[in-house]
């Protein structure tokens with residue numbers, strides 16, 4: 234453990250790669266020898282231009298995005314996209330299919346309904362407290378888009394593969410698994426992610442939109458709620474979330490140059506999640522809450538035999554340098570969020586701790 238840092242399993246804001254934090258620390262006083270903090274330079278400067286353009290170029294390379302996609306950095310978080318998506322992509326009486334797989338999907342649906350948009354919930358896993366990803370969904374081939382949440386941060390489920398949507402572009406909230414695995418980007422009309430889980434700090438939301446969708450945005454939207462406003466200005470219609478964009482640049486550089494790309498990141502994530510699920514499945518003490526075929530590689534949710542033991546587990550873990558293991562307040566239990574920045578050392582320490590705790594309390 235460096236600089237008295239704990240092993241951080243927070244759901245979001247969440248652990249960042251240590252080399253990224255170290256580079257940010259140096260840049261906080263003097264960025265690239267310019268004599269100013271990276272927080273003190275103009276967003277209209279060449280320095281910031283280089284930062285944002287490099288971040289965009291790296292995201293495009295990592296995901297294999299062509300010129301038919303635009304990468305944006307917005308404020309308002311992933312939650313702002315819940316209302317902007319129907320506003321921008323459902324003109325007139327156009328309709329969309331939504332899949333409800335948990336808290337965040339439910340919020341996205343609500344924001345479309347508030348606007349009176351004629352959307353349809355094509356499938357839901359609410360009947361079993363969102364413990365699974367629905368299968369064999371019949372989508373409306375005439376829908377403008379299919380909205381789904383690729384990874385359900387709170388419920389601990391994830392789409393292992395994206396469903397057949399009858400050719401309709403998918404719009405996906407990837408806040409908690411963006412850049413954790415390779416994607417067939419051509420299936421998607423838009424991808425969005427609040428940065429604070431997998432790629433940076435809070436305050437910046439990455440949006441990747443297909444240009445033909447951007448071209449069809451109806452006139453008359455408020456300027457700040459229209460994706461075209463930001464697409465036309467390289468995300469700099471107004472002051473962008475500069476420090477967040479800088480962090481994303483460094484995280485994507487780390488993904489490319491240290492990890493080696495998304496195939497390699499995926500392998501690391503699978504290996505680490507595998508160790509944790511094996512620890513859970515190999516005991517009668519811990520119980521995973523998500524169906525096995527729907528398990529998330531990013532948020533591992535589990536219960537202990539009693540709520541009292543769960544509280545002791547969380548407190549004892551923290552005493553041992555393992556933080557953030559409390560489940561979301563809406564579901565209780567325990568959750569280990571093991572995003573891209575999780576190290577093998579952190580995972581080994583967690584699994585060892587869990588075995589010891591079971592031995593002492595089981």
Ligand SMILES: *Cc1c(COP(=O)(O)O)cnc(C)c1O
Pocket residue numbers: 245309310311312313337382384385386406407408409427428430438
């Ligand atoms: C955290 C989270 C959100 C909320 O993001 P904000 O940036 O806080 O609005 C939305 N969707 C998912 C899947 C999340 O994990």
